[in-house]
Amino acid sequence: MGEVDAVIEVEGLRKVFRGFKSLKVGPLPIPWGQRLRVEAVAGIDLTVRRGEIYGFLGPNGAGKTTTIKMLMGLIRPSAGVMRIFGGAPDEIETRARIGYLPEQPYFYDYLRPREILDFFGKLFLMPRAAREARIDELLPLVGLEDSQNKKLREFSKGMLQRIGIAGALLNEPDLVVLDEPLSGLDPIGRKELRDIIVAQRDLGRTVFFSSHILSDIEMICDKVAIIDHGVIRAVGTLAELLDSEHLEVEIIVRGVSQEILRDRFASVARVERIGEYSRLIVGEGQSNDALRVILELGGHVEGVVRRRESLEDLFVRSAERRGPAVGEEGA
Amino acid sequence: MKRRRSGAWRFTALRVAALAGNTFKEAVRNRAFIGLMFLAGAFLAFSLVLSSLAVTGQGNRVLLDFGFFSISLFGVLIAIVMGAILLHKEIDKKTIFTIIPKPVHRFEVVLGKYFGMLAILIVEVGVLSVLWLGLLWLKGAPVTPEIGKALLLIFLEIVLITAVALMFSSFSRPVLTGILATGVFIVGRVVYLVGEMLTARGGLFVDHPGLRPFGEAVVRVVPDLRVFDGSQEVLLEIPIRGSYLVSATGYCMSYVLVLLALSVLLFQRRDFT
Ligand SMILES: Nc1ncnc2c1ncn2[C@@H]1O[C@H](COP(=O)(O)OP(=O)(O)O)[C@@H](O)[C@H]1O
Ligand SMILES: [Mg+2]
Numbered sequence: 001m002g003e004v005d006a007v008i009e010v011e012g013l014r015k016v017f018r019g020f021k022s023l024k025v026g027p028l029p030i031p032w033g034q035r036l037r038v039e040a041v042a043g044i045d046l047t048v049r050r051g052e053i054y055g056f057l058g059p060n061g062a063g064k065t066t067t068i069k070m071l072m073g074l075i076r077p078s079a080g081v082m083r084i085f086g087g088a089p090d091e092i093e094t095r096a097r098i099g100y101l102p103e104q105p106y107f108y109d110y111l112r113p114r115e116i117l118d119f120f121g122k123l124f125l126m127p128r129a130a131r132e133a134r135i136d137e138l139l140p141l142v143g144l145e146d147s148q149n150k151k152l153r154e155f156s157k158g159m160l161q162r163i164g165i166a167g168a169l170l171n172e173p174d175l176v177v178l179d180e181p182l183s184g185l186d187p188i189g190r191k192e193l194r195d196i197i198v199a200q201r202d203l204g205r206t207v208f209f210s211s212h213i214l215s216d217i218e219m220i221c222d223k224v225a226i227i228d229h230g231v232i233r234a235v236g237t238l239a240e241l242l243d244s245e246h247l248e249v250e251i252i253v254r255g256v257s258q259e260i261l262r263d264r265f266a267s268v269a270r271v272e273r274i275g276e277y278s279r280l281i282v283g284e285g286q287s288n289d290a291l292r293v294i295l296e297l298g299g300h301v302e303g304v305v306r307r308r309e310s311l312e313d314l315f316v317r318s319a320e321r322r323g324p325a326v327g328e329e330g331a
Numbered sequence: 332m333k334r335r336r337s338g339a340w341r342f343t344a345l346r347v348a349a350l351a352g353n354t355f356k357e358a359v360r361n362r363a364f365i366g367l368m369f370l371a372g373a374f375l376a377f378s379l380v381l382s383s384l385a386v387t388g389q390g391n392r393v394l395l396d397f398g399f400f401s402i403s404l405f406g407v408l409i410a411i412v413m414g415a416i417l418l419h420k421e422i423d424k425k426t427i428f429t430i431i432p433k434p435v436h437r438f439e440v441v442l443g444k445y446f447g448m449l450a451i452l453i454v455e456v457g458v459l460s461v462l463w464l465g466l467l468w469l470k471g472a473p474v475t476p477e478i479g480k481a482l483l484l485i486f487l488e489i490v491l492i493t494a495v496a497l498m499f500s501s502f503s504r505p506v507l508t509g510i511l512a513t514g515v516f517i518v519g520r521v522v523y524l525v526g527e528m529l530t531a532r533g534g535l536f537v538d539h540p541g542l543r544p545f546g547e548a549v550v551r552v553v554p555d556l557r558v559f560d561g562s563q564e565v566l567l568e569i570p571i572r573g574s575y576l577v578s579a580t581g582y583c584m585s586y587v588l589v590l591l592a593l594s595v596l597l598f599q600r601r602d603f604t
Pocket of ligand 2: 061064065066103180
């Protein structure tokens with residue numbers, strides 16, 4: 001069959017939103033004044049390989065949804081190349097192999113869970129028996145078998161998210177694309193979602209999902225990319241990204257104001273507040289200097305801990321920096 | 332090769348049917364639609380009252396006139412309201428995000444909406460027509476095949492206006508769509524007058540020659556909806572010929588095809604953000 005190993009390939013993908021800021025006067029949006037130009041995705045490269053769980057992480061407004069929408073054919077790229085399963089993303093044959101959960105899954109609220117899944121199944125040209133069997137399988141999987149007779153307008157956000165997940169798995173897709181799958185889910189829901197994602201990978205499928213919040217779910221990622229301001233800041237396996245190079249020391253301080261600490265450590269440390277204490281996080285080599293300065297300022301050191309950088313730290317660090325991206329796409 | 336092509340069309344038909352079915356369900360489960368249906372029914376019932384007040388011998392005429400009027404008015408109203416709302420709602424409520432990435436062509440989405448709306452209008456016109464024919468029969472008015480033909484013509488007009496509304500809704504917001512589509516409907520009803528004025532020896536276009544190109548453009552572009560009015564023939568007991576129905580259908584279809592093609596073109600290029 002000669003299918004390439006890469007499931008999603010993106011090169012130089014860009015999206016610039018243009019238009020006018022509009023003022024709505026009655027039914028007519030009147031363009032006024034200032035032109036709008038937002039470079040939501042500023043030329044990114046991505047390679048997602050078969051069988052990977054790929055986390056696409058970054059803060060709100062980073063460009064995750066825009067990227068995913070371009071892959072899903074909802075938005076036209078301004079520039080760049082996209083391939084899914086080695087072919088054009090908008091081909092019917094390609095789309096038949098994709099399951100997609102939109103960012104805020106809005107569904108036809110006049111339908112019941114079964115009806116909407118059945119409708120989607122028809123669009124995939126699944127025969128009736130196959131649709132019914134698959135729905136019977138999916139509703140319990142996403143924990144909705146007890147809500148079958150409610151219309152979707154009575155559903156909570158988390159329940160809608162569950163329907164969305166069922167919808168994304170309906171066609172037994174080779175590629176599952178989930179935009180913010182955690183949103184609306186409680187901790188139990190997150191755990192279940194994590195199990196579902198891992199189960200998909202174990203079936204040989206590829207999962208690509210975005211998230212702006214960090215939770216345990218990132219730990220199941222085979223690979224993550226961190227995007228911010230439309231630029232990929234870091235790509236790699238978690239082990240690569242959280243490597244020993246980024247060991248840090250956490251210093252808990254009392255008796256010095258936040259402002260003074262921030263001022264003195266502006267370039268070398270992050271300062272966070274925990275109640276009446278402050279937490280300073282500095283690079284490994286800088287802890288002695290930092291402790292000396294704190295003592296000179298008359299502060300009390302309450303604790304010093306050496307720790308490995310967490311993904312959250314990487315996330316914040318990547319989002320804060322404006323320099324070249326860290327990490328390299330593995331060949 | 333040929334087999335594959337016909338297979339592709341079959342798949343398109345299946346998907347359009349699924350999309351149309353969903354659109355149909357949406358309208359049927361919508362209170363506004365049901366409300367309009369009841370209102371139309373009440374309107375028809377009101378014609379009974381009017382006909383009993385009419386001058387002797389004119390009662391049936393009132394019944395006929397009023398029936399044609401209400402069936403066509405509510406049909407067009409529902410067509411415009413649905414055309415304005417349904418596609419826009421799909422985008423506004425972001426349900427379109429779940430449809431476009433599916434293995435469907437965008438033109439299938441447009442066709443699905445259109446045929447779904449037609450299905451609703453068939454039900455609407457069908458129910459009202461049966462109700463009305465029942466009333467006519469109860470009042471002892473003659474129920475002739477010409478009435479059926481005139482109803483068919485009304486339906487053709489509704490089919491056309493639905494396509495007009497859908498075309499506008501593929502680039503504008505509901506209120507604007509409603510205004511534009513209503514405008515086309517009204518102008519379409521009187522466009523023959525504009526045509527007459529253009530050939531007249533005096534009047535507007537002679538006094539203001541600058542308006543002439545505008546008038547000519549209107550006559551050329553806007554459908555002449557008088558084509559779909561068979562009520563006078565029914566009242567005057569003039570037969571509506573089969574060949575007339577065929578040419579009216581052709582007239583309607585040529586507009587519908589162009590309007591659907593425009594809708595697809597406009598819809599094709601859209602970003603869904
Ligand atoms: N339709 C649009 N018009 C203008 N700007 C947009 C539009 N959609 C998104 N953006 C902007 O593009 C950037 C990226 O947005 P998005 O892809 O939704 O981010 P994320 O999903 O990572 O939170 C944001 O700055 C957002 O404001
Ligand atoms: Mg997003």
